[in-house]
Amino acid sequence: MKKMNKLREKMIRFMQGRYGVDQFSRFLMAITLVCMVLSLFSRKNVFYYLAVVLLIYAYFRIFSKNHTKRYQENQKYLQYERVVKGKWQKQKNQMAQRKICHIYKCPKCKQKIRVPRGKGKIMITCPKCHNEFQKKS
Ligand SMILES: [Zn+2]
Structure with missing residues (x-):
């Protein structure tokens, strides 16, 4: 229990001053999901890489401090x-x-x-x- 609280505290401290999720991030996540699904059906790796890049970009925006x-x-x-x-x-x-x-x-x-x-x-x-x-x- 104590460990969980500490983890939560750490998370809260980490998220302080971060931008967080907005509509654009949500849109990026949605596109990421679509790309992931497409990559399951496609033999080309394009969708997979696209999904990874989009996900990284989405998280970069969420954790960004440049509001x-x-x-x-x-x-x-x-x-x-x-x-x-x-x-x-x-x-x-x-x-x-x-x-x-x-x-x-x-x-x-x-x-x-x-x-x-x-x-x-x-x-x-x-x-x-x-x-x-x-x-x-
Ligand atoms: Zn006329």
């Missing part, structure tokens, strides 16, 4: 994550829209017009230039 730099890295990562998530969301929305809508271009002004599917032949009026044209939806 400012690590914080900046994390902010950059979060910014990047937001962009990727936004794009993904947009893609998903578009896919969902495509299931229920057709997107036509106005032959006159090239304005994109969304038309619900499955209505047969319909007349479309362009909201921009008021040009009318017929399409099958």
